Amino acid sequence: xxxxxxxxxxxxxxxxxxxxxxxxxxxxxxxxxxxxxxxxxxxxxxxxxxxxxxxxxxxxxxxxxxxxxxxxxxxxxxxxxxxxxxxxxxxxxxxxxxxxxxxxxxxxxxxxxxxxxxxxxxxxxxxxxxxxxxxxxxxxxxxxxxxxxxxxxxxxxxxxxxxxxxxxxxxxxxxxxxxxxxxxxxxxxxxxxxxxxxxxxxxxxxxxxxxxxxxxxxxxxxxxxxxxxxxxxxxxxxxxxxxxxxxxxxxxxxxxxxxxxxxxxxxxxxxxxxxxxxxxxxxxxxxxxxxxxxxxxxxxxxxxxxxxxxxxxxxxxxxxxxxxxxxxxxxxxxxxxxxxxx
Numbered sequence: 115x116x117x118x119x120x121x122x123x124x125x126x127x128x129x130x131x132x133x134x135x136x137x138x139x140x141x142x143x144x145x146x147x148x149x150x151x152x153x154x155x156x157x158x159x160x161x162x163x164x165x166x167x168x169x170x171x172x173x174x175x176x177x178x179x180x181x182x183x184x185x186x187x188x189x190x191x192x193x194x195x196x197x198x199x200x201x202x203x204x205x206x207x208x209x210x211x212x213x214x215x216x217x218x219x220x221x222x223x224x225x226x227x228x229x230x231x232x233x234x235x236x237x238x239x240x241x242x243x244x245x246x247x248x249x250x251x252x253x254x255x256x257x258x259x260x261x262x263x264x265x266x267x268x269x270x271x272x273x274x275x276x277x278x279x280x281x282x283x284x285x286x287x288x289x290x291x292x293x294x295x296x297x298x299x300x301x302x303x304x305x306x307x308x309x310x311x312x313x314x315x316x317x318x319x320x321x322x323x324x325x326x327x328x329x330x331x332x333x334x335x336x337x338x339x340x341x342x343x344x345x346x347x348x349x350x351x352x353x354x355x356x357x358x359x360x361x362x363x364x365x366x367x368x369x370x371x372x373x374x375x376x377x378x379x380x381x382x383x384x385x386x387x388x389x390x391x392x393x394x395x396x397x398x399x400x401x402x403x404x405x406x407x408x409x410x411x412x413x414x415x416x417x418x419x420x421x422x423x424x425x426x427x428x429x430x431x432x433x434x435x436x437x438x439x440x441x442x443x444x445x446x447x448x449x450x451x452x453x454x455x456x
Contacts, residue, residue, distance in 0.1 A: 151170065152169065152170040152171065152304075153304075155169050155170055155304070156168060156169050157301050159274075159298060159302070161273075161274055161275055161298075162251060162279070162280040163280070164273075166272045166273070166274070168272060168302055171197070171302070171304050172272070172303065173197055173244060174197070174199045174241070174242060174243050174245070175189070175197045175199065175243065175245045176198075176201075176233065176241055176246045176247070177189070177198060177202060178203075178232055178246065178248045178253040179231050179232040179233075179253075180203070180232070180248055180250060181249070181400065182203055182276075182435070182436065183203045183205050183208070183217065183431075183432045183435075184249060184276060184295060184432075184435060184436035185247040185249065185276060186198070186201050186203040186217055186220070187210075187213060187432055187437045187438055187439065188295050188296055188299055188437060190213060191296070191312050191438040191439075192296070192300065192305050192308050192309060192312070193305070193308060194299070194303055194305070195220060197303070198220050198221065199221055199223060200223025200233070201221065201222060202222065202227065202232060203217065204401070205400055205401060205432050206399070206403075207399055207431045207432075208431055208432045208433075209432060209433040209439060209442040210432070210433070210442065213432070223237075223241050225241070228259055230258065230259075232253065234260065235265065238261040238266075239261055239265065242269070242271075243266070244271050244272065245271065245272045245273070245302070246266055246274070247273075247274050248274070248275055248279070250279035250280075250282045251279055251282060252282055254273060272302075276295050276436060277294040277295055278436075283378065284378045285355040285377055285378040287356045287357040287360075288357055289320070289357060289360050289364070291357065291436060292437055292438060292440050293313045295436065295438075296309045296438055297309050297310075297313070312438055316439075316440060319444070320364050320440070320444045323365065323441075323448045324364045324366070326448070326455045327365065327452045327456065330366050330452055332366055332367050332368045332451075333368070333393035333394050333451050334391050334394075335362055335367045335368065335392070335393065335395070335396055336352065336370050336371060336387075336390070336392045336395050336396070336412075336421070337352070337358045337396045337434070338352045338395075338396075338398070338412070339353070339397075339400055340397045340405035340408040340409075340429075341402050341408050342400060342402075344381070345379070345381030346381065347381045347383050348387070349380070349381070349383070349384065349387050350379070352371050352375075352382060353371075353378070353379060353380075353398070354369065354372055354374060354375040354377065354378060354380040355372060355375070355376070355378050356378045357434070357435060357436060358434055358435075361434055361440055361443050361447065362447065365445075365447035366451055366455075367447060367448075367451050370390050370392050370393070371390060374386065374390075388416055391419070391420065392416065392419040392420065393419075393424075393451075394420075394421050394428070394450055394451055395409060395412060395419075395427040396427070396428050396430060396447060397412070397429045398429075398430055398434055398435070399429055399430070405429045406429055409429055410427075412427075413425070428450045430443055430446065433446070
């Protein structure tokens with residue numbers, strides 16, 4: 115699988131922290147806007163250094179690619195699929211039954227994508243959006259040929275960068291950022307009750323699983339993207355830091371490669387990978403037609419791993435990354451690592 119710039123950005127990039135609702139200003143301009151607002155509005159968010167105000171729920175939403183499905187999955191989880199006029203996100207599969215098919219049915223806006231497999235500036239403006247979602251600030255960078263946040267503001271469109279995406283460093287991402295994304299979208303679309311329901315259900319599922327594996331030995335897990343090259347060594351898409359570490363911890367495991375890099379991803383030689391004790395393998399599928407074959411290949415390539423000897427591997431897609439379904443990843447990994455307890 116060829117690696118494209120958006121994959122490296124979304125998988126190694128991060129979104130801004132603390133996108134929280136703010137009180138409306140008492141200025142005359144703000145009061146006039148409030149008078150013209152729909153019930154429950156205006157809503158104001160601070161997001162990646164910008165303040166955006168919504169006077170009604172967006173009805174023409176564009177979801178940029180960014181090598182993510184976090185944003186489109188969150189919209190679907192909140193029942194907002196009918197607001198999308200163009201979606202460029204897809205992993206080709208999902209741990210949530212029916213989600214991959216639902217994403218495939220969404221409109222794409224018939225856009226001719228650029229070399230980064232995303233929406234160029236003129237095409238974006240031609241879609242007449244009132245809200246554009248990007249996984250990272252990369253999607254609003256003029257140097258990359260995209261419409262900037264100021265370009266969008268000029269045509270009365272708001273923009274939103276998902277949590278930990280401002281500086282494109284996902285190494286500090288946690289499950290809490292998935293909840294922040296849901297809460298922000300809940301505020302923007304005036305469906306906060308629904309967002310809190312999704313979050314509460316996820317928290318309960320994760321808490322229940324974590325309680326079952328508490329005190330158990332934590333196996334070392336390798337998390338790697340299937341057939342993806344992001345660096346110069348044999349293994350350059352090994353997840354070292356980020357949301358997967360939070361998920362592993364709650365599932366009763368630990369990242370076997372967290373000490374090999376200070377960034378989100380480790381770029382290692384085959385010899386370095388062989389030297390680590392890997393008790394279990396998690397392969398992340400990003401538009402790979404056969405990630406299970408990649409998992410089998412790795413276990414065969416490193417027969418000395420306990421993971422190979424015990425045939426302990428798992429393929430995940432959207433649930434292990436930013437989005438509304440991290441509880442599924444926690445449960446599936448816990449079942450692999452602690453089958454007698456979960």
